[in-house]
């Protein structure tokens with residue numbers, strides 16, 4: 001219905017490709033900007049942008065690149081949704097990937113656990129050999 005806003009519908013979206021560190025930085029800036037526009041306190045906006053950074057970097061370094069969507073829902077309880085998709089090798093054991101210190105790249109293995117801590121809700125859909133789709137939501141506190 002034109003002009004009618006469905007409850008639960010996201011009313012603004014940003015889409016970006018992740019092929020380089022510059023792309024990651026752009027997604028991080030967009031994320032922070034959108035959080036602030038939604039009314040998130042500065043510290044929370046920076047934290048959500050950190051989650052974006054971890055997810056975009058994972059797509060870049062574990063899957064050779066991917067795609068990012070940032071969706072905003074305004075309202076009495078504003079929400080931001082991050083979605084990062086790739087067509088890389090997928091994650092064989094998602095539970096293990098979410099545990100602190102697990103990394104197949106020899107780095108800290110703190111990316112996904114910190115995304116889980118920062119965001120209110122995280123879903124990870126992994127198809128081994130086909131890719132990963134991570135979605136994460138945060139309500140404006």
Ligand SMILES: Nc1ncnc2c1ncn2[C@@H]1O[C@H](COP(=O)(O)OP(=O)(O)OP(=O)(O)O)[C@@H](O)[C@H]1O
Nearest residue numbers: 058062090097103104105107108109110111112132
């Ligand atoms: N998009 C992805 N595609 C394939 N594997 C992934 C993806 N994202 C995460 N993983 C797997 O999950 C593991 C844990 O991810 P996490 O982000 O927590 O740590 P990391 O990227 O290895 O290190 P850090 O983020 O601390 O630099 C990775 O080492 C990798 O094996």
Ligand SMILES: [Mg+2]
Nearest residue numbers: 054058111112
């Ligand atoms: Mg990581």
